[in-house]
Amino acid sequence: MEGKRQYLLDGLRGLTLISMILYHGMFDLLEIYGVHVSWFWRLPGIIWQQSICWSFIILSGFCWNLSRNPVKNGLVVSAGGLLVSAVTWIFMPEERITFGILTFLGSAMLLLVLLKPLLEHIPSVLGFLGNAVLFFLARDVNAGYWGTEAFRLGEVPKSWYQGWISTFLGFPPEDFFSGDYFSLVPWLFLYLSGYFLYDIVIEKKSFQKLMEVRIKPLEWIGRRSLLIYLLHQPVVLLGLEAFWCVKDMLFKGYGI
Structure with a gap:
């Protein structure tokens, strides 16, 4: 198409x-x-x-x-995420947004530019199913557990939960607050599921x-x-x- x-x-x-x-x-x-x-x-x-x-x-x-310029799109969306964070921190600190959905989407767009050479070697169906499984296995890492609330596989080491980098990745400290929080883990796996889904369905009439x-x-x-x-x-x-x-x-x- x-x-x-x-x-x-x-x-x-x-x-x-x-x-x-x-x-x-x-x-x-x-x-x-x-x-x-x-x-x-x-x-x-x-x-x-x-x-x-x-x-x-x-x-x-x-x-x-379908993006002709994923780097530009990723930078624009990331800038939107920074704008939302700045506005909420200044004017609505009680509902402040740190690492919200726009920050995640912009980061995922840019990260896929780097990952694409590797992703091209993964069969689409395997990539889709594998990332779907990884998403559910990591669904509750923000709360300190592997798995989901109904199917917990164990605790994530508490030493992982410290600092801004760990929070961005998906391991926020206990005192972290954001009115809208989407970390790389687990949401990147869902994003990659969508990425691989494209190749599965695109040629179907x-x-x-x-x-x-x-x-x-x-x-x-x-x-x-x-x-x-x-x-x-x-x-x-x-x-x-x-x-x-x-x-x-x-x-x-x-x-x-």
């Missing part, structure tokens, strides 16, 4: 971005305005949040193969046909995902504040 626009990928990215905006809007309603929605903190909310993360990371790994499906509003959003990501949180907060002010004026005294 060299040179052909794979429209559905833009649409899926746009759909994931909308889901993320709605999730963050719900989070702000609960955390800032005290709205009570119990399911948000339980399994349904966890699944919603994880579906957004997984979709972004797998799509980014998949689309790395059914996939090529599927990529021709167009949902233009979602495509428009998907092609501007970085800009929308950078702007969405202040826009959501302004919208919620405006709504709350109007609600207070209209329903003051009615207990709503």
